[in-house]
Amino acid sequence: MTTPTFTMGPAILFCPADRPERFAKAAERADAVILDLEDAVAPDAKPAARENVRAANLDPATTVVRVNDAASEFFEADLTALQGTPFTTVMLAKVESAEQVRRVTDALPGVRVIALCETAAGIVAAPEIAAASGVVALMWGAEDLVASLGGRSSRRPNGSYRDVAVAARAAVLLAAGAHGKAAIDAVHVDIADTEGLAAEAEDAAGSGFAATACIHPGQVAVIREAYLPTAEDVDHARRLLEAAKGAPGVFRFEGHMIDGPLLRHAERTLARAPRTETRETP
Template sequence: MGPALLFAPADRPERYAKAAERSDAVILDLEDAVAPEAKAAAREHLVNTPLDPDATMVRINALGTADSGLDLAALARTRYRTIMVAKAEDPDAVAALADYQVVALCETAAGILAAPALARLPNVVALMWGAEDLVASLGGTSSRFSGGPKAGSYRAVATHARSQLLLSAGAAGKVAVDSIYADIPDVEGLAAEADDAVASGFGAKACIHPSQVQVIRDAYRPGDDAVAAALDLLAAADSAGTGVFAYKGQMVDGPILLHARATLRRAGR
């Protein structure tokens, strides 16, 4: 999965193939990206415009709504078996989707608090969080600061939710997916946030525009210097033959070696 997951409105079938070509996986969106009056047509497009099911997931509406039932009925007519459940909150309801691999989208206060239980479900393969719906569920107005020295950065509650979701996914051995970056022209802001996602342990990041895909890929792909440094460090560890050793003036132990191995995995080494 990932690292760059691109949302595509399910009511725009002419965009399906382009989104699939330009991303690592496409998320066909039956929820927020589709107006209520267009959802029925979007479901038919989903059925009649197939993509590779191994590189595609479908975001359905919140469980318990009439739309989610119609979404699942449409999905049954397709080969798609990976779904993103919007506003996931109820572990029992998600567990009932046993025929699907589920990405639980925790984007409400209840969803973030349920993240540990959701992550432990056998059919849940990943967790993702959403900032704006989360803040809206609390009665707030914005997940990010709009001015001053913190402009563009997350407010404390969003940062807390992001961290809690990452910890919940990691504790269960599941992938954590970082939220979208809505300011499409702000490439520098996206790059900084993607760099932080990689360093923190998110396995992928979602995006809403094809121009954001390469920025995310670049963040997840280690540079030649990083790969060389990881190889040198692991070679030094083999030579040292001890659990803890000094390397270039720094103490190296197990966690540092895990970081180096993670770098090589992202580089395909």
Template sequence: MTRLEMGPALLFCPGDRPDRFEKAADRADAVILDLEDAVGGDSKSAARDAIRTATLDPLRTMVRVSGAGSAGFDDDLAAVADSPFRTVMLAKAESVHDVDRVVAAVRGVRVVVLCETARGVLAAESLAAHAQVVGLMWGAEDLVASLGGTSSHDETGAYREVARHARSRILLAAGAFGRTAIDAIRTDIADLEGAHAEALDAAASGFGAKAAIHPNHVEPYRRAFAPSPAQHDEARRILAAAEATPGVFSFEGRMVDEPILRHARSVVERAEALGG
């Protein structure tokens, strides 16, 4: 149990909208049923009941629960324990103790830690080392808010340096411990070109998935994570050449060594996983 394998496009769905559960599952690779930010205080109880009775595929569904410091944390965990789902996204994860509380409450659970506070980002390595953690995600808006800031993006629309640092740290921690790194949501719903570009960078950097808050982002994400036919063909030819030529060799004017071979293997694996 080391990695989350649900596909590249993960779609959040409010836990108090069971009428949307199946639609979200049809649109995305996996659904994140949300008991935290997407659900108002008056609807929390109804959302937990909806989670308990949901009939989605457990292998393609996770539940985001409130942070360990929230009043509804234990109630969220109780709802998951009574449900068919065993993958939990822990909001505002900040310590191994937070993960231990999830593990104690939900038998057989797999945990995705959402590092979206300063403490959570600084704890990324210890969180990634936990045996029940399969993935790490980062969140820009909550992170900047936890620092007293007002925006994760600068006037050009690019992430501020602190957000880029957090993104890199979560990616490195996930990679160091063999977990899946999940890139943050994109808040600009209408900018599909930007969503595709951001997902392209995520895939090229080593993220295994990207989360979405709107179904319109699913297609750009999938397209970004799927290697092109030309990339897939080149990767296969590099690997075939490596079988005939041990050690470092030249391929179409480029030097190929073990890091390049690992890149090629990653391309082939992603292409095959996505039906390429």
């Protein structure tokens, strides 16, 4: 069986599904848009939000619909609303098992699922969820995770993640990678903190995340910039791969021993710089 692939990113923007006047602008500004039927929509507004999604004239290739979690009273209605629409990528909130993913794929044959692991149970089950049929990516969520643990905040006063959030982030990335799926980094909720967002997005790109989700259009450019390699990185990668041609196994390049993993890093660097786009070297 062919594993479905994830090609959206790097900047994926959430948009409340009860605000249809924002749909087109969100889609234009980001690499992909997530029409949110879950946390962003009040319970009494959810029926209208579902109709907005059904009526949305957006590109299915760059549109995700986040549905309420499988234990929610809104879950079945969300899935029913998506039947017959062109949208084939669904983000399932608060996933805690592969069985919950199966309920989505059974209701929507051929759907591509982004599993959002944002509870303690979901983080622990991330490997099982990543292996589920139909899953193309895992995403993690910090605030719901800490709330599920009885904590107060995912971040310390200085803005850095608490250790448990760092561990959960790594667990989701590793589970996704182990099963050949993409990983999406969590949103940075402090909209004004562009410096912190840039640092987190650069770390996400460097660690292997495929994309970073965001909640404000102003965060898109910061994320895109962070995911681009520097001109220096691209030049180094090109020279390294050129030097590798015909090299017998492990070889020396500019004082470093080079083997297969480092060549794959170089290939990934070039893949992240289409059309020779780069960012300034820090």
